[in-house]
Amino acid sequence: MTAEIINIGDELLIGQVINTNGSWMAEQLRLSGIDTQRITIIPDEKESILLSLREAVERSDVIMLTGGLGPTRDDITKDALAGFFNCGMVESNEVLDDIRRLFSQNRWTISALNARQALVPESCIPIRNNNGTAPGMWFEKDGKCIVSMPGVPFEMKPMLTDQVIPMILGKYKTGALIHKTIHTIGVPESKLAEMLESWEDRLPGNMKLAYLPQPGMVRLRLSASGIEREAVEKQIEEQIKLLLGYLPDQIFAYNEDTLPLILGRMLLERKQTVATAESCTGGYLAHLITSVPGSSGYYLGSMVAYSNRVKKNLLGVDGHLLENFGAVSRETVVSMAENARIKFGADFSIATSGIAGPDGGTPDKPVGTTWIAVASDKACVAKHFLFGNHRERNIHKTALFGLNMLRRLLLNI
């Protein structure tokens, strides 16, 4: 069984509002085993709505529309639906009661415009709206369902999960479709594809693999379909076990987990703390760590030392090191990490120093040259990277790779 989503609204077509409804609905449907095969955004125009509906019923079993159900003149979805199903409008007493109740609760007066919202196409089953005045509508035709819902997320969301999805599941038998996302770091997409070729070749026919690259990271999404949910889940877990053999160090998280979150969990479990000393990341490393709620449980702080004088005076980096080796060097970044760990009184530290660009590069140290160090009370490891020319990406990658270096260190002690 396949679904299709049609989001109606001019504001979605001029870039003023991002269509978050579409992806949220697709996710809810997927969690119920229903595959969305298309999401379409169209304007508040009767002809566009009719054309999209005609195309959609050719392809899909379930068609969900949102938007265009308000009381004002630009809301024309209801008329379009009456046209599509070639029927008149009737007043629904149930909906009118709901509207009256909502208004009396809020001590508002009902206008003629509001009362008109109780008019629905004759051939639909109205779906009650607990958070607004526009009812949803459920139509059936030739074994297919067409469902229309309000576009306001606050009204649409509970209507979809509490009423519409149960109605669909009652009507159709759905199989299981399960996705698992695997987060990897440090290997580019094409190299990863080579490393995984033989594993990918042997994936069972009901499984699909997708590569989702991000700066410095690649997410792998493994999808599997089948009759029974448990069996499919087991199948996915088996494949992930095999995958771990190919990528023992590169996989750091699954599904919604992030690198700062995973690192935070590791530190909390060990009851240990971390501090940072940042030059080229300029506070972004601290920001990633502190974007995790509860990070004050393991994170002490950062010294963002953007000038050499601050590296010397506040972080205690030896002036001779800075003169002889430069701010972007193994020697300086090691000193930054070691001094930060001691000054903050932390168990671990991460330090960054690099030329983020666009200026500041030299033939010896071009833009993108970066040093990252991670220190514990036992040792300090420093690594050299050569990133690209893009400032924002260089900052982002440096912070991620710094977090990953600490993750790797924690795994090995």
Add this chain to the structure above:
Amino acid sequence: MTAEIINIGDELLIGQVINTNGSWMAEQLRLSGIDTQRITIIPDEKESILLSLREAVERSDVIMLTGGLGPTRDDITKDALAGFFNCGMVESNEVLDDIRRLFSQNRWTISALNARQALVPESCIPIRNNNGTAPGMWFEKDGKCIVSMPGVPFEMKPMLTDQVIPMILGKYKTGALIHKTIHTIGVPESKLAEMLESWEDRLPGNMKLAYLPQPGMVRLRLSASGIEREAVEKQIEEQIKLLLGYLPDQIFAYNEDTLPLILGRMLLERKQTVATAESCTGGYLAHLITSVPGSSGYYLGSMVAYSNRVKKNLLGVDGHLLENFGAVSRETVVSMAENARIKFGADFSIATSGIAGPDGGTPDKPVGTTWIAVASDKACVAKHFLFGNHRERNIHKTALFGLNMLRRLLLNI
């Protein structure tokens, strides 16, 4: 002339990734006077791509595709396009050179998979990709253009604005449509609308105003259309002069300029420096400042003091202040700002301390309670804010309002 956008990618259909590309592209097209009449998301499937293309060329003059151009097996857009235009594949020397250059810059080795990205359908003009290996492709057929671009925003965005839109405008004639964005801070949308009512009422008929609220800020977009570009531009400037009379302190930038950029320019002109001391913003304030290229010319660094011990030991905040008034108080944030200014040897400083949430609130100081201070050698100004329950927003607003407090201070001395 009308456009249509087709975003290809399974990840967009399972709710894993929100289709921000679609709305961003629609906005860029609109800014160039091109109307988007449909945005469609389809899976990485050849049949879906072909069907969508067939439908789109019936309706629209320009069809833009994104996604499915990577080197891995799930990327099949190129094959589908060769099928649609019924042509074979050829190797583009230009594209191969670009890939070689990118790889040698990064000292990577080119794999067979990478080299395959230089293969393009015979009937297309390849569009060079300055930020990745997958070229864009420009096709023409029966007076219509079909353009295929990578789905990675970092690669697609400059390709669209710098290459594709100029190619479209070269092919079709469009009238002058000019937009100017005015950035305001500190006044909520509804209040702003009240303040601007009489100005808005008197706007000429060819001008349109849109309110684009963001956390803590509202952008106003003024659009004007006409025959001659220069006359329209002059008209917009006249209206902005009037607008400045209504919002003398709230407007801080135009078009692509940001608050950190504007503040950086002011400091560079005065040859003065700033340092920061951050608790609740956790490095985000430093990150905003250092995301501006050249910020090392006026920014010295930040002490991210996430724990009270660090506030005391490294920032020199008096322990009695912390005990008697708490970390989130006027007294503490003033001490943080004053000490940071002196320790870093800066002309100015910004300090933040607040309860970002979700935990840590008390009846006296609920989540969202925030203090921000700005110090110079003459004085220190501290302000209290009560933001909401959303951690990320609280961090973001605190950093922005801190930057704005320094901007206002600089304007008055």
